[in-house]
Amino acid sequence: MRLYTNAASANGYKVELLLALLGRRYERIEVAIFAGESRTPAFLQKNPAGRIPVLERDDGTSLPESNAILWSLARDTAYMPAASADRDRALAWLMFEQSEVEPVIGSVRFWLQTGRAAARPDELARRLDGARQTLALLERELGGRPFLVDDRASVADLAVYGYTHLAPEIDLPLGPHVRAWCDRIAALPGYVAGAVRYDASARVA
Ligand SMILES: N[C@@H](CCC(=O)N[C@@H](CS)C(=O)NCC(=O)O)C(=O)O
Numbered sequence: 364m365r366l367y368t369n370a371a372s373a374n375g376y377k378v379e380l381l382l383a384l385l386g387r388r389y390e391r392i393e394v395a396i397f398a399g400e401s402r403t404p405a406f407l408q409k410n411p412a413g414r415i416p417v418l419e420r421d422d423g424t425s426l427p428e429s430n431a432i433l434w435s436l437a438r439d440t441a442y443m444p445a446a447s448a449d450r451d452r453a454l455a456w457l458m459f460e461q462s463e464v465e466p467v468i469g470s471v472r473f474w475l476q477t478g479r480a481a482a483r484p485d486e487l488a489r490r491l492d493g494a495r496q497t498l499a500l501l502e503r504e505l506g507g508r509p510f511l512v513d514d515r516a517s518v519a520d521l522a523v524y525g526y527t528h529l530a531p532e533i534d535l536p537l538g539p540h541v542r543a544w545c546d547r548i549a550a551l552p553g554y555v556a557g558a559v560r561y562d563a564s565a566r567v568a
Pocket residue numbers: 369372373374375396401402413414415416427428429430461
């Protein structure tokens with residue numbers, strides 16, 4: 364299978380992390396998203412939204428959306444909770460990540476590292492506030508248990524970890540419980556680091 368991704372994206376990194384933890388082999392294709400490579404007619408066939416990550420399976424079918432890819436890859440593995448109620452909770456965390464983690468920590472990181480923040484001061488402040496609220500919620504949740512669902516790492520942790528562990532890059536410190544949870548994820552066998560800072564190709568004047 365092939366993964367279309369970009370090294371600075373934590374949406375892409377989430378998928379690469381699960382693939383590494385599962386020891387799955389894949390071909391990694393770096394997409395120059397700031398040069399328009401995710402908006403070509405050929406790429407839009409893979410994802411009509413024109414975004415990475417996209418997983419292309421051996422049968423030729425394509426799956427976009429980082430958390431849908433995580434869900435598909437985690438099925439029948441140790442990263443999918445066994446009990447149906449726990450699976451439902453994991454899915455809720457994947458939804459939470461897309462509404463309360465990526466749009467705040469991810470967008471602020473993107474704007475700050477690529478010169479896009481100055482043009483939107485009010486939106487930046489609003490999202491930073493949202494990011495603080497998300498980190499506070501996670502700090503409360505992880506105060507009483509080692510992982511987000513059940514007592515072992517699951518697809519829920521990997522989805523939420525992707526952008527959460529980058530919060531210090533936008534000058535938001537992680538609380539002690541979130542830091543300890545990040546350390547537990549980084550200690551999983553097969554763990555790989557990822558999501559490098561945006562390079563010059565992403566900058567606007
Ligand atoms: N909800 C999507 C968001 C994907 C997304 O925003 N990808 C960005 C990189 S993080 C992208 O491909 N941007 C390029 C573009 O919009 O042209 C997911 O979780 O996969």
